[in-house]
Amino acid sequence: MKPLKTKANEWIYLLYDQCSINDKEKIIMDCPLYFKLEGFADEPVVYIRATHEGLEFGFEATKWLDGHTPFPYMYKKHTLKWADLEKLSKGEQQEAILNLLMKTISSRKRQYWKCQYCGGKIAIEHRFDPNTCHGCASENFGVIY
Incomplete structure (x- = not known):
């Protein structure tokens, strides 16, 4: 590449x-x-x-x-x-x-950081906190989007 x-x-x-x-x-x-x-x-x-x-x-x-x-x-x-x-x-x-x-x-x-749970590189606008993406926040913390 x-x-x-x-x-x-x-x-x-x-x-x-x-x-x-x-x-x-x-x-x-x-x-x-x-x-x-x-x-x-x-x-x-x-x-x-x-x-x-x-x-x-x-x-x-x-x-x-x-x-x-x-x-x-x-x-x-x-x-x-x-x-x-x-x-x-x-x-x-x-x-x-x-x-x-x-x-x-x-x-x-x-602006992309690694999620502590899934390991994906996630943009700032799709993170619950600096280390957790929205999907993992829902799964691990019960956050509903």
Whole structure:
């Protein structure tokens, strides 16, 4: 299997070829482009989205409304402003995008911890406490979700 950074770099090159990701006028605004973290935990996704400000980097995760209602939410982590992007050569743009994408991936991966009971890597939004996933909390502590 290819290293994650290699896969991310190939994905960015593909975006340049197919989506004109570096062209503010051509890319569709607010339509996220997803990169799946294949083979990691529940295979979360990170995204790059063009906004009027620039390229936004983040990840999708569950947000719990009122503590009981799950809601899909996009967590913004970084922005690469159009003005800054336009100052760079194509290669420098791709490197800047890769660096911010890898920072976003790293940030998301750090939110996964191992459950003390089942041993699964579980995202923060699906844990009862720092060491217990929701499923194991129901099984071991009688917590009802």
